Amino acid sequence: MASSGTGPRRVTIDDVARSAGVSRQTVSRALNDKNEIGESTKQRVLDAALELGYRPSRFARGLVRQDTISVGLVIPDLLNPFFTEVAAAALDAARARGWHVVVYDTGDRVEEERGTLAVIASQVDAVVGYLSQPEDEIDKLTRGLPVVLIDREHHAERFSAIRIDGKEGVHAAISYLVESGHRRIGMLDHAGRSEPSIRHDWFAGAMTACGLDAGPVSRADQSVEGGENALKELLAAHPDVTAVFTFNDIIAIGALRAARRLGRTVPQDLAVIGFDGLRLGELVEPPLSTVALDTRHLGALAVEQTARLLTRSGPLSRDELVVRAELRRRESA
Amino acid sequence: MASSGTGPRRVTIDDVARSAGVSRQTVSRALNDKNEIGESTKQRVLDAALELGYRPSRFARGLVRQDTISVGLVIPDLLNPFFTEVAAAALDAARARGWHVVVYDTGDRVEEERGTLAVIASQVDAVVGYLSQPEDEIDKLTRGLPVVLIDREHHAERFSAIRIDGKEGVHAAISYLVESGHRRIGMLDHAGRSEPSIRHDWFAGAMTACGLDAGPVSRADQSVEGGENALKELLAAHPDVTAVFTFNDIIAIGALRAARRLGRTVPQDLAVIGFDGLRLGELVEPPLSTVALDTRHLGALAVEQTARLLTRSGPLSRDELVVRAELRRRESA
């Protein structure tokens, strides 16, 4: 984990100074392009530095300059388009502030997440993340660091969390399906740790509000294949279902594919509505209708809250830390 | 760009020590969970730290521990699936080494890229990137830092570069099309700065090798819409074209969509072969045939070379720094 140990001793500014026959301040001046230095001296120093392969220690430099902020972004899987979008948004918001973002992809493994959090504290000024660790664990591992959680409902006071509120959006989606004549509407829920998911609660609530029984549910892994299998299961058990709402767009895309293989035309024979509003949804056939989240806003909010935590200016209140979802009709429903 | 200036003076370990009535070593012990400390003292220190909102300086800590490596990953656009895959692969390879990766998304803007490079030197130990800056600029901005370039053909000795060699893959693709009976094969090239692209050279070379004239070319922006428009143009001007090879998969997906709108069935009426081998290609309809790159390998190679540069163990040779592409047949051709 280190460059220490075996490797040759680090080349320091003093080595360069010695080699060039000047003091280290002069070296510093040469390297930082100050003008209070003779051209020839400068060149000599630069040559010596190059020769020795000298690179300034960012720690030493940072220690005295103290002018950089970096935040750790912890996500389960960068290849999951949802997290790609969140990450891109966070990167953008951070760049606007001149911050550096250290990205950690935990590969969906809880141990990796623990390891990451354990190591992160000494590397960044704050953490933004989609974490699955229990709160007391997070607390222990990030002691002292500002932490902004993404999409966690319950949380101790120590943390900030950006909540995702899809209630109205899901309601709009279900209403729309009902208005289009659908009565048997199923859901492809996430096969995660908390089941049924909150998104399922929204679904069930919306169904009830429409005077319908919550339809059949099938559990799907968070992947296209997962969605594919789940839809097949669902339709096998409940062939009368004419519309499905899915936990997210990835699963919905799997559903689209399964429907095609089953010979069901979307949206005529089966309407599909996803959740997340991924750009990806525009590319599939037919383009996916979805309950869309503003991921840019999500990322920006997370960074904004981090900034407030960092400067101890008043943090955003719980009510401001919400991203609402809204129905985005495309062609799958 | 800093937290310095206005904000209150930073809380240091000495403040905590004073407040808790102990020495700073004791504070250090309490915070780092050493066991050579009394339980009650520890608690008192922890409380004081919490009270004061103390957070250790990562620079000071890094300075004395010297056991972390972080590399900067500079890419033009994280939302471009190709770069998402490369980034994910690099992240993975870096994690395996215990490195930290600071990600910079320059939003495809050259000035941003310059700014990023300028600021990066004091933040990371090495740079891996897909850069569009001229080489002498890069050299100037990263003076001293190891730099590994991705997909740059020409380069000064100072840099390492991972080359992408699609010659054989493209040849296989064109051969396959020809064997399938195609004679008029067009290309949707990238509307970038160097035109025609190297990928076009491969295309032209393959056509010649098959005894055909290089077909008509249309230029496309790097986007789905770009591909869509480019295919429409191409077919309008050359309706006899029965197959197209595209600069990349994104453009190919646009072509797929345009073909559908034009009433041309893929692959019967029009065969399409992309380049890159994005996962995304599996999701579209029909699944995209493509000349695929191993992005995981690409990311791993970049990180491996960075490691060698960093430890001054023999760097990989030019011949080893290549990722070859190969034809991956799916259903669009």
Next chain:
DNA sequence: TTGAAAGCGATACCAT
């Protein structure tokens, strides 16, 4: 233009 000395904020090593 150059150099000497004083930090920056932590940890490690050695006393006690």
Next chain:
DNA sequence: ATGGTATCGCTTTCAA
């Protein structure tokens, strides 16, 4: 169990 002191590698401040 606790404290003193040296040290990490650099920039800044002040003299010369």
